Each structure stands twice: as C-alpha cells, then as structure tokens.
Amino acid sequence: MISGANSMLAIRQFGLAALLITSAMFTTTAFAGARDDLATFTKGLKGLDGQFVQQVYDPNGKLKESSSGRVAMSAPRLFRWEYVKPYPQLIVADGKTVWVFDPDLEQVTRRPQGIEEQNSPLAALIDPSKLDKDFAVREGGSKDGLTWLVLTPKQAADASFRSARLGFGQQGLA
Incomplete structure (x- = not known):
C-alpha cells in the first residue's frame, strides 16, 4: 500500500524499469535505433492515451x-x-502542479511539477528537450521485437530508480 511520504516516492517511480504503453495515438517508421524512434515518436506529439505496465527490478x-x-x-x-493494480492511485499534472490522489487514504497531495519531473523517465515524453540534460542515454539493443532505449539519471542520488527502458516497435512506443 502506498501511504503518506511514500506517495511522493510513487510519483517519482514513474521511475520504471520498463514502461510499456500499449495504445498510443501516433505511429513511427522504422529507424536504425531507439534514439531515432524516440525522436520520431515525440516530433509533433500532441498527446497519447494508453495502458502501461511498470516493472521494478532488484x-x-x-x-x-x-x-x-x-x-x-x-x-x-x-x-x-x-x-x-496492485493499488489504485491517480496522479494528475497541469503543467505547474502535480496532484496525487490516494483513495485508500482518502488523501490528496499537491507538489510543484518541476520537482516531480526531475529525474523522471516520463520527462522523455513530456519534454524531450530535457532528455540529454537529465539522463545518460544509450541504445539498449533489440529484444522481443522491440528496440530499447535505456535512460540512466545523471543525478542518481536524487532518483528513485537506476535506469528506465523505453521500447519501440513498428507502431511507435510499445
């Protein structure tokens, strides 16, 4: 269960070891690597909607x-x-503020969005211009029909994760 101080950790744990968004609104053509795929996917990106699976590894x-x-x-x-799953939680951001609603605690937490975006792999999609500023970026090779991009926070001491992987297939972010 996510509670109190841990609710902010949950925000920062968009810090996912793997993020798979299964239905995005945009497609991309095949390129040599995941870095090109990310650039193509985010170019002109106005929005997306999909499902995700977040996996954290030891x-x-x-x-x-x-x-x-x-x-x-x-x-x-x-x-x-x-x-x-496994615990309901809703996180909403308006560009300035992030609200976290924890229904189990019947509690809402509000924080400045800039603080929560620091070292979050979600920033690669929200604001790709920050990618190289905030992360060491490397190609992660191909596996399971996807090309992978690995993001490692440059400010590791402030991050809640060691690395994040974004997978790209023929239809874009997978």
Whole structure:
C-alpha cells in the first residue's frame, strides 16, 4: 500500500524499469535505433492515451514489483497517470502542479511539477528537450521485437530508480 511520504516516492517511480504503453495515438517508421524512434515518436506529439505496465527490478534483475494502469498525456506537460493494480492511485499534472490522489487514504497531495519531473523517465515524453540534460542515454539493443532505449539519471542520488527502458516497435512506443 502506498501511504503518506511514500506517495511522493510513487510519483517519482514513474521511475520504471520498463514502461510499456500499449495504445498510443501516433505511429513511427522504422529507424536504425531507439534514439531515432524516440525522436520520431515525440516530433509533433500532441498527446497519447494508453495502458502501461511498470516493472521494478532488484539489483539482481529479479522482478520486485509490477503495477499497471492507464496514462494520458497532452503536450506540453499535461498528464493523467492512473495506477489500477496492485493499488489504485491517480496522479494528475497541469503543467505547474502535480496532484496525487490516494483513495485508500482518502488523501490528496499537491507538489510543484518541476520537482516531480526531475529525474523522471516520463520527462522523455513530456519534454524531450530535457532528455540529454537529465539522463545518460544509450541504445539498449533489440529484444522481443522491440528496440530499447535505456535512460540512466545523471543525478542518481536524487532518483528513485537506476535506469528506465523505453521500447519501440513498428507502431511507435510499445
């Protein structure tokens, strides 16, 4: 269960080891690497809506936690991130403020969006211009029919994750 101080950690754990958005509004053509795929996907991106699976792994590569839900984004910097499993939680941002609603606690937490976006892999989609500023970016190779981009926070001490992977297929972000 996510509670109190941990609710902010949950926001920062858009810090996903793997984010898979299954139905995006945009498609992309095949390129040599995931970096090109991200650039193509986000070029002219006005919004997306889809489902996600967030998986967190321990340092040995063992699955530690899995959660899923829906995400909707609209440029610039507007999003709705809804965890359905294992615990419901709703995160909404208007470009300036992030609200986190925890139905189990019947509590809403409000924070400046800039603070919550720091070192979040979601920033790669919300504001691609910050990608190289905030992350060390490398190609992650191909696996399961996807090309992968690996993001490692440059400010590792402030991050709630070690790396995030974005997978791209023929239809864009997968």
